[in-house]
Amino acid sequence: MPPYRRNRIIIIVIIILCITVVTLYVRESDTGPLHKIQNFFLDLVSPVSNLFSKIFRPVKDGIVNLFHLPSLSKEKRELQKEVESLRRGAAESKELEAEVEELKRLLRWSEENAQLETVGADIVGQSPSNWRRLMIVNKGSSSGVKKYMSVVTEEGLVGRIISVGSRSSVVQLITDSRSGVGARDLRNRETGIVEGRNEETMRFVPMNEEAVMQVGDVAVTSGLGGTCPPGIAIGRVVEVKKRSEGLARLVEVRPFVRFSRLDNVLIIITPEPESVILKEAQ
Amino acid sequence: MSRRRWIFLACTVLLAFILQIAVMPQFKLFGVQPDLILVVAVVVAVLEGPVEGAIVGFCGGMLEDIVSPQVMGVGAFSKTVAAFLAGVLKEVFMTYSILLPVLLVFIVTILELSVNQLTLMMLGQEGLPPFNVVGLVLPAALYNVLAVLVVYPVMRRFRFIQKEESLILAKPGGG
Numbered sequence: 001m002p003p004y005r006r007n008r009i010i011i012i013v014i015i016i017l018c019i020t021v022v023t024l025y026v027r028e029s030d031t032g033p034l035h036k037i038q039n040f041f042l043d044l045v046s047p048v049s050n051l052f053s054k055i056f057r058p059v060k061d062g063i064v065n066l067f068h069l070p071s072l073s074k075e076k077r078e079l080q081k082e083v084e085s086l087r088r089g090a091a092e093s094k095e096l097e098a099e100v101e102e103l104k105r106l107l108r109w110s111e112e113n114a115q116l117e118t119v120g121a122d123i124v125g126q127s128p129s130n131w132r133r134l135m136i137v138n139k140g141s142s143s144g145v146k147k148y149m150s151v152v153t154e155e156g157l158v159g160r161i162i163s164v165g166s167r168s169s170v171v172q173l174i175t176d177s178r179s180g181v182g183a184r185d186l187r188n189r190e191t192g193i194v195e196g197r198n199e200e201t202m203r204f205v206p207m208n209e210e211a212v213m214q215v216g217d218v219a220v221t222s223g224l225g226g227t228c229p230p231g232i233a234i235g236r237v238v239e240v241k242k243r244s245e246g247l248a249r250l251v252e253v254r255p256f257v258r259f260s261r262l263d264n265v266l267i268i269i270t271p272e273p274e275s276v277i278l279k280e281a282q
Numbered sequence: 283m284s285r286r287r288w289i290f291l292a293c294t295v296l297l298a299f300i301l302q303i304a305v306m307p308q309f310k311l312f313g314v315q316p317d318l319i320l321v322v323a324v325v326v327a328v329l330e331g332p333v334e335g336a337i338v339g340f341c342g343g344m345l346e347d348i349v350s351p352q353v354m355g356v357g358a359f360s361k362t363v364a365a366f367l368a369g370v371l372k373e374v375f376m377t378y379s380i381l382l383p384v385l386l387v388f389i390v391t392i393l394e395l396s397v398n399q400l401t402l403m404m405l406g407q408e409g410l411p412p413f414n415v416v417g418l419v420l421p422a423a424l425y426n427v428l429a430v431l432v433v434y435p436v437m438r439r440f441r442f443i444q445k446e447e448s449l450i451l452a453k454p455g456g457g
Contacts, residue, residue: 038348042351044349198313
């Protein structure tokens with residue numbers, strides 16, 4: 001067979017394969033074979049990803065610091081404080097102590113919110129895609145995790161579960177551009193939606209366009225969406241940009257959670273998201 | 283292409299895939315990371331030809347799709363198209379200068395992200411992120427350019443080593 005003809009056949013076969021896989025994937029349910037394969041490999045890859053994450057943490061921190069030189073002096077002061085507090089500790093390693101501290105904070109938060117049943121999870125990976133702000137945690141359906149459950153830390157809301165494997169789950173961060181969380185401004189009680197933008201800040205869209213939004217306002221979950229319990233801190237308004245006539249204002253909200261430093265999170269198991277309860281009832 | 287060469291390419295795809303899922307997320311800057319699988323597919327398309335590039339793009343993309351929480355097959359499709367186009371463009375320019383893969387990677391990164399988004403849009407995926415050129419597409423393209431500056435010389439060197447070995451083996455009494 002002439003090479004040009006063989007090449008043409010190869011390309012056609014590849015394109016047909018792609019279209020077939022995409023079609024099958026989109027048409028099947030979340031429990032279909034392709035989704036199962038994906039969840040299986042996600043479970044398989046999570047520990048490897050976690051291992052590399054730990055190995056490369058110092059290198060990553062070094063690179064990130066290069067880009068944050070202007071804020072280093074402030075960070076240095078914070079770090080000095082942290083070092084001082086760590087020195088008070090005994091012979092335990094610094095990393096272990098920080099982890100224990102974080103777990104204690106999570107436990108404290110869990111005790112303060114006793115009406116919410118939670119399960120602790122470690123961050124074991126991040127999305128390989130540039131289009132999404134996702135994280136992978138090491139708890140899945142075997143720990144009672146279900147789709148749309150909220151993920152929090154003591155600082156505030158992290159995101160929600162969008163995919164569940166048996167031993168791992170995918171968390172959609174609140175900064176992901178597909179994320180929208182029902183929110184309430186604590187100062188004026190106005191409700192709205194906090195939308196992610198794939199950036200460091202999010203956008204607060206109040207239901208009432210005339211609502212007076214001010215820099216410094218704190219946004220918490222309203223519980224109106226049905227997936228997230230009310231009263232969980234989301235972030236603080238850092239800028240209110242007035243736009244030309246006809247366009248909505250841009251109310252920027254900076255999340256309380258520092259996603260780059262997350263190691264452990266809590267997944268809210270009960271109350272279950274209403275959408276899950278409704279689906280199960282059907 | 284010889285069987286040895288295909289084995290070499292398979293190992294390269296596998297290595298790129300492992301680095302992509304395990305190492306590259308650690309080097310995310312401002313929400314962007316290099317797409318090593320795309321870079322390798324483009325380099326293969328430049329060194330070997332558009333069909334070989336497309337095969338590498340398809341295999342790498344499919345592997346990535348399987349372990350990512352996204353629509354399976356879309357990444358494989360966009361990388362296949364991007365690598366094939368890079369190979370076709372290379373045949374037009376006919377040069378082994380490093381500037382060519384740099385330029386091609388920059389162009390096909392933008393193309394690949396566009397094909398990816400368009401496909402998802404056609405599939406009716408709700409709430410797609412806005413096509414953020416300044417904040418995402420251009421930084422991703424520039425990050426991939428940085429990656430190709432490392433990947434291209436290494437893969438080109440391996441290619442010549444293999445060619446030299448096969449020439450020695452082909453000579454009578456060459457071993």
